[in-house]
Amino acid sequence: MRWTTNLPRIACAALLLAACGDAPGGAVRTGAEAPAYAAETLDGERASLALLRGRPVLLNVWATWCHPCRQEIPALEELHKTYGPRGLHVVGVSIDQGDQEQGIREFLQEYGASYPIWLDPDGEIATAYSTMGVPNTFLIGPDGTLLWKHVGPVTADNAELRELIEKSLPAAS
Numbered sequence: 001m002r003w004t005t006n007l008p009r010i011a012c013a014a015l016l017l018a019a020c021g022d023a024p025g026g027a028v029r030t031g032a033e034a035p036a037y038a039a040e041t042l043d044g045e046r047a048s049l050a051l052l053r054g055r056p057v058l059l060n061v062w063a064t065w066c067h068p069c070r071q072e073i074p075a076l077e078e079l080h081k082t083y084g085p086r087g088l089h090v091v092g093v094s095i096d097q098g099d100q101e102q103g104i105r106e107f108l109q110e111y112g113a114s115y116p117i118w119l120d121p122d123g124e125i126a127t128a129y130s131t132m133g134v135p136n137t138f139l140i141g142p143d144g145t146l147l148w149k150h151v152g153p154v155t156a157d158n159a160e161l162r163e164l165i166e167k168s169l170p171a172a173s
Helices: 005-021 067-086 100-111 125-127 161-169
Strands: 038-041 047-048 057-062 089-094 116-117 136-140 146-151
Touching: 057 067, 057 125, 067 089, 067 100, 067 161, 100 116, 136 161, 146 161
Parallel strands: 057 089, 089 116
Antiparallel strands: 038 047, 038 116, 057 136, 136 146
């Protein structure tokens, strides 16, 4: 087979790679303003990043069917318990589709997660934050600047993440 017969495939692959930038999450860049995002909480309340402005937010995109997401829940819970009292909002955004509220509640209880959960069955977060798969985690500063992004499970001992969280927290009084 000659290379010219593969030319359309090569061109398509090159276009896809170029569109992705530093994909996954290519369109969302650290140092830039984090995209606006709103959803409904597991308790049926309206929530948004705009309402959390003024405090740092660790935004984690996950699903109950995602095995790496299950592995990272203890780390997210540890970060929530350690930094939550000092001002960090840890928020999980579930992309489970359909009427899954009860299943999500059971999942969270089984895995010991106590941080707030927002529901996104339509996957709006994927569009807003250019995610490809789950889990994806974003640290947003108090001023709305995207400070850190991570594809894959988060670990509680990630030195870079902890340093950025510490720097984004309000000064102790």
